[in-house]
Amino acid sequence: MPDQSPATAPSAPRPTAQQDGTLPGGGTFRFVVPSAKLGLEGEFDRRSWSVYLTPEQAAAPAKFNLAYQNAIVVAPEASQLTVLLNNRVVGEQQIGSPDGLSSISFDVPPGLLQPGGNLLSLQATQRHRTDCSVASTYELWSDIDPAQTYLSFSGQEAAKLSSTDAIRAIGVNEAGRTQFNLVVPALEQPGTTKPLLRLAQGLAILSGMPNQTFAFTTDALPMPGPGKMAIVVGTPAELQPLFAAPAAALTAPLAAFVTDPRSGSPVLLISGPSWPAISSAIDTIVSTTDRSPTVRRDALATERWSAPDAPLLFSDTKLPFSQLGVKTIEFSGRRVRTGFNIGVPSDFYANAYGEATILLDAAYTQAVLPGSHVDIYVNGNIASTVPLASTGGGIFRHFPIRVTMRHFIPGVNRISVEAILMTKEDEVCVPGTTGSTAPRFALFDTSEFHMPDFARVGQRPNLAAFAGTGYPYGRNADPIPLFIDRIDPDTLSATATLLGQMALVAGRPMAVEPAATPAAIGERDAIFIGSISQMPAAVLSQVNISPTSQASWRPTTDAQSAQAEPATTFDEWRSKVNGGVWRGQITSFQEWLRRNFDISLSSLQFIPGAETIFTPSSVDSFMIAQGPSSSGGATWTIVAAPSAKDLREGAEAVTAQDIWPQISGHITTFSSKTGAIETVPVSRFHFVASQPWSLSNYRLIAANWLSTNILSYALLLVALSLLIGVTTAGMLATLGRRK
Template sequence: MPFAKLGLDGEYDRRSWSVYLTPEQAAAQATFNFSYQNAIVVAPESSQFAILINNRVIGQQPVGSPDGSSTVSFSVPPRLLQPGANLLTIEATQRHRTDCSVQSTYELWSDIDPAQTYLTFVGEETAKFSSTDAIRAIGVDGAGQTAFNFVVPALEQPGTTKPLLRLAQGLSILSGMPNQTVSFTTNSLPASSPGRMTVVVGTPSELQPLFAVPVAAQTAPLATFATDPRSGQTVLLITGPSWPAISTAIETIVSTTDRAVTVRRDALATQRWTAPDAPLIFSDRTIAFSQLGVKSTEFSGRRFRTTFNIAVPADFYANAYGEATVLLDAAYTQSVLPGSQIDVYVNGNIASTLPITAKGGGIYRHLPIRVTMRHFKPGLNSVSIETILRTEEDNVCVPGTAAGAGPRFALFDTSEFRMPDFARVGQRPNLAALAGTGYPYSRAASPTPLFIDRVDADTLSATATLLGQMALMAGRPLDVEPAASPGAIGERDAIFIGSISQMPQAVLSQLNIATTSQATWRPLAATQTTPSETNVMFDEWRSRVSGGVWQGQITSFQEWLRRNFDISLSSLQFVPGAEKVFTPSNTNSFMIAQGASTSGDATWTVVTAPSAKDLREGANAMTAQQNWPLIAGHVTTYSAATGKIDTVPVTRFDFVKTETWTLANYRLIAANWLSTNVLSYAVLLVVLSLLIGVATAGMLGRLGRRE
């Protein structure tokens, strides 16, 4: 399972993802095993799991393990598995033992243990990889993580960094897994285990103390799976008579993942953790729910929820105006009372509510539900539809009726999601676009300069992990070129990775990062507090005590403006304020920052930490599935002591042209900008009104007739 933890909540929940199998695994006898524990209030007689592989049910199990974990196994029918991707679905239907209220549905849960959930195969051949295509079948460990452990004796030699980083990106794309890490060592082979692949890279002479290289590698490039005679483990061996030959061997693996910058992809590859792949929407488009993985469902409970994914490009600029539309095909019975409702959530935020007001049941046929685009962000977005059903039977709640008698609600897969045309223009800085699609480096027509302060195992591991995640989101390896010095970068899009003490001061200053942090940023233990933090806390409490009433009134007024008019005080200004200098707190252990280059024509991204060890640990943590989407704004920081992620929002940004000039796009850009700058919009409206008045008066003075 590609998750650190998996919970199925409410009365209906369903999770689907794909598992890649080799031909040997697909042909073998297989068993699906899973372990779970559920809430004590779940009624086992009316609750069950259903396990599906390739849309075929292989087993059903009553949900009845409140006192501890229970393990369940189902045999996979012969010839059901296929070489390549196989769709795996876990579906849970849960009902409360005694309570019929909507609130009680939030008490229903079942936790699946990833460490005890897996497929097993009969036969030794299933554990062997016969071709490099089997990289896609690497899978995960018990914590839902995938690790590529590189063994490179010549790690710190000049000329090895670029091909190694390209290989790391290619492996990341091929595996497609959500929680990937890359590590480098020079002198030993790590022990093999599920979800971990050892990658041995070097010339025969470099590898001679570690691995017996085939004779063919003395004269030609070689990329293959090989067995270590000492440990018996299978490793991915990439070798050749020289490093240029090794680069050629790497290309035999990575070239299959290449995609020209000018070639537009249709979807974001997400099926390894949430199937199907999220369609990438660039303009006005309507997509049926059936294409989004939502199936027609009849429901007899009180709270029904289903989720699908869509993606938008990095230059999405429509978060202040406009609306998407859900064209709903659904039905409800006459037992459903007015006061029931259908809610739409985008990325966990409520985006629309449709009350059910009619009695006697009804059928919706392409009922339009307008959904604000405020909560959409570049890259992957989740859209959830939740239906709250209230009935007289639930109000009475006769004992034994909590499970429900018959369907009350039906959702049909002919429903559609419609995204209108939206403004498209890049923004600098925009870390959300970096996390969403690897922008702007994913669109670079020439190699991106990469400044690494020093090539050691920790720094290179952090760099490879980050680039691998960016490549996965970009859908192609990023073409990077290690830069010998910051001066060689010039005015180009660039990435700077390293410890804070080795970062060029000019780069930190340009990105409004305090240069004093090079000497003062030192992470503390979770129990320690710095004097400066104590002073800040003291000032906050003094403000609360002395000016609490006044501050509370201002806060209430701000909330009233936001709630009733969707206006923030930041929008009531003509010119955005200057970006404040940011100083990382000693509670932070990792930081990503982005800003404009010296001339303002390029984007610079800094990834830094107090030490190389912190850099590696921070990169591993931030690229985790649950953390990566939280990267946003101008600066994002991570604390290893608390696990907390903070962002500094963008105060001032520049537009970056990404599309050819069209009047329609500029109109949409202006609409979104004016929607976020209310004062400018009001002044413009007044000026235009005055101009119209003056023009009308002048025209009447010349052409009108006086009386």
């Protein structure tokens, strides 16, 4: 039970984006929601993530402040919102705010918060006012307002940052974003790019936040605020017009938090007598995140937005639900859903044949009618269904549920378990039935997820692996060649934002080596970043992007988009009149094959088709493309936009938590106008050996390849049958009696 009964707090201070992290009347606050939106949906929902606190914040008296609004159909007498910190209930509140936002405040018990990570959980139990159907459960929601949900601390000590470890406590702003503002007067000088990009990657890993951006400036300190950190980098002479560096920076590397005399807010100062000394100061911060690419990770960092971290599974593994963050649930409603995260490596290759297994421990009462079922989802796609057919209730003890792995992707995967329950009481739905508390279903945390052995081989190109684990760059021990068309604040900000996200998913900062020309890169994995007009034409052709895009790719203005070109209109009508019916029949047949037999026309080809030349449309404002190098022995990735401004805005948009996992295929484009992500699937790829030779792995690789290429499998089956027949006939001809 909470130490103090909750009470609405109309007088509680409401932080705004203009504040610098302090509250009126003294004290500081920390926004805690790591996304722009947070909704608790259905009859039961629970979200958990970790909030990192400094020792000063953990020691200060604290309150948890929350603002929410719910659907009008939510019954307040049977619905409850619960706040837990470090698995201890600090507040409970009836859900009853359908007309607008309601703010509530709970005292945090002394000693509950701790320096470092603190597990925050929001749990909602919701019931419908009048309807007992399963469909009505989709109408239940409670939206949390991130701009009014925060931890507040008494006193001024909580605002202090005493060591560089406080980088982990940067937090988020009211929109769930994190921004590092780097002030570097010598930004465009040679020799500064490499250490600055190493610093950006280290900061990204240390903070671990899901929506991080980096911004470079040369002449002014940015305004302070929640979720923002100012970093000043340069020699004392370079910083003199902006910032007075301590005398210690004149003789030795320095990396420490200092107070900005103009705003009074803490600033991370990195300085030294020369840039080699500054690089040494950067290493004192970043070296704690270094990891050899040969050292295997056990988990992918997700706890800052979804706790716990996702375990990274490489082979046959069994994990109980309790270890995956799923707690035992006793449920009295109609639809309950919970889930967990697991990770798979970049060389995962089992999407065509592989099956994982959930060993389910669950029970349901005799009130549950046949027709009820348990569904398993992978990344939002239905993967398996188990009917609850017994009329007298039942108990599942490690009941195996096979889960197809066709929807698994490299990196983090979300697996959800949902139970749909129907009863006679719900069919009658007498008054008060919706609020019944008698359990009808239980899911136990002793259930297990079993990942079998799966094929492991790298693929080129593979943007899904690039987004999932930073492949292939995260595995490189040598510096990665990095082609940047020009060093300006927008381009370098986009580069730092992208590399920071790559370092976060790769789990380590990657050494980069600026390269001026493709000839200097040779046959090495490389990254090309810049505006499309400055990209080498040979590199664009290598990844099947039309070189004419350098002149033609320009976003349309509103005036241009309002007028349709006559040629386009005539072409559209010509296709409708001449071949529309025939093409429509072919499309319908393809859809029928896919829906009923899971067969696509691409799987009926003996030889994969060649990649088509791609031209970005005028709607697109950002593009990531990947392909082989000129000799085919390495991977080249291009990140381009029509201008440096578009490049920066596009990098900030696609690295957001809700968009980054959508990057896949051979080419991915983003439109700043529509917010849409479009992908071009891979037509032809090459295998890249990632594991030592083993017969079992090659057998699994062959199984997946043959499952994807049906005609090749059929031809091989016929050939083997003929071979067996010929061999048998030959043996019979030489054996046995003869006249």
